[in-house]
Amino acid sequence: MPDERDDPTTPTDGAGPSARTADLEARAARIVARLREAGHRALFAGGCVRDRLLGRPIADVDIATSARPEEVRRLFRRTIGVGAAFGVIVVIDRPREGEAVHFEVATFRSDGDYGDGRRPDSITFCDDREDALRRDLTVNALFWDPDEGNVIDHVGGVADIEARVIRAVGDPRERFAEDHLRLLRAARFAARLDFELEAETAAAIRELAPKVATVSAERIRDEMTKIITHPSRRRGLELTAELGLLAIVLPEVDALRAGDGARWKQTLGILERLEAKPTETLLWGGLLHELDAKTADAILERLRFSTKARVRAVELVRDAGRFGEARTMSTAALKRFLRRDGFEEHLELHRVDRLAAGAALDDFEHCRDRLAAWRAAPPADGLRPPPLVTGGDLKGWGYPPGPAFKTILTAVEDAQLEGTLRSKDEAEAFVRERMS
Ligand code: ATP
Ligand code: MG
Secondary structure, eight states: OOOGGGOTTSOSSTTSHHHHHHHHHHHHHHHHHHHHHTTOOEEEETHHHHHHHTTOOOSOOEEEESSOHHHHHHHOSSEEEEEGGGTEEEEEEOOSSSOOEEEEEEEOEEEOOOTTSSSOSOEEEOOHHHHHHTSSBGGGSOEEETTTTEEEOSSSHHHHHHHTEEOBSSOHHHHHHHOTHHHHHHHHHHHHHTOEEOHHHHHHHHHHGGGGGGSOHHHHHHHHHHHHHSTTHHHHHHHHHHTTOHHHHOHHHHGGGSTTOHHHHHHHHHHHHSOSSOOHHHHHHHHTTTSOHHHHHHHHHHTTOOHHHHHHHHHHHHTGGGGGGGGGSOHHHHHHHHTSTTHHHHHHHHHHHHHHTTOOOHHHHHHHHHHHHHHHSOGGGSSSOOOSOOHHHHHHTTOOOSHHHHHHHHHHHHHHHHTSOOSHHHHHHHHHHHHO
16 A cells, blocks of 8 residues: 655644644553553553654554553453454544544564574563563664653664664674564665665675575565555665675566666656655556566466456556557547556656656647547547447347457447448448458
């Protein structure tokens, strides 16, 4: 999902992000208060503390507590035990008025060995200090005490936020070896926050980059999607390339950097120009635009995208060249081109591709203007006029059903889209002449 926290068009007053942030924090503070009344320690944790210190709107508030999962479930009316094995309970806050919001309430824990480089084999409940030490980056390992109004920092995260630095908690090599997804996460947060990677952390990432190959396709897909969703996507992608991560997760895209790097520059140019909230298919279509459709298809298959998303993104890559024919196409062909599913994505990708190449927008303007005109036209002249003739009509006129039906119906529709057939009588005469 596009990140509206960084969308400059999102209003910052009224119902905008800051009002939402205040509302989320107030609700989370009530959950914390309830845990405290029951004798437990409870704090805001992770990303929301970081974003609060940076003065940014927050996406959600995660709560960390000394209360055990069973106790959390007892204390709140509506809970879901999604990650109960890891000590995570979702508390649903549903006020009499306003939307229901889910808060993750996680028991302070330290993680055991990461046997599979993905998930700890076991967890142990502990205090907030050890909980901070299991987290990936210092900027993500802070707590906030909403009662006292102060930060609890066991890892030097506040100083790193002030210095705008991304640093692994503890020994970077150890932390990355425990969970290789953290290699990509570090690059993502550096890009998104516009922070520098601390030298030891960056060196550890370069060294361990090949290990990102052990991360599941789904986690890589989701992490790369987060990187290219955010407006900082250009720097995010450049960082993954410089750190040697892209060569492992998307070697075909990394290979675009070879030679004079023109196609790599074009890829970055396309991505950075995409409008405020691109769809996921548009983002991936943009990322893979400089590859051939077959390669794009293989990548999306490998990353286990849904068939629907894969087909859409591959069509974006495959049909990008068709805009060059738009001004010489027949009216019928152009109408068929413009009315396809997801045409807006095709049009937007074409626009940013031309802009990135410093090329003229004639084909784009032609398509955009024709699309607007035909959409505004009455149904009979628009993109999808009601059919003049159906298969039922053909049968009624005595023709035996068969493959010829499709051919003649397409020919009728073509002529209708061209404006040369305008009534059922004309269409019937057209059919009888062709079928005789
Ligand atoms: P966002 O605003 O994108 O949600 P976030 O910091 O909340 O950012 P999440 O992925 O939601 O990030 O994770 C919440 C917290 O859990 C992080 O801040 C971090 O402390 C911890 N965390 C998440 N994933 C990992 C990981 N793979 N290894 C170690 N700690 C992690
Ligand atoms: Mg989060």
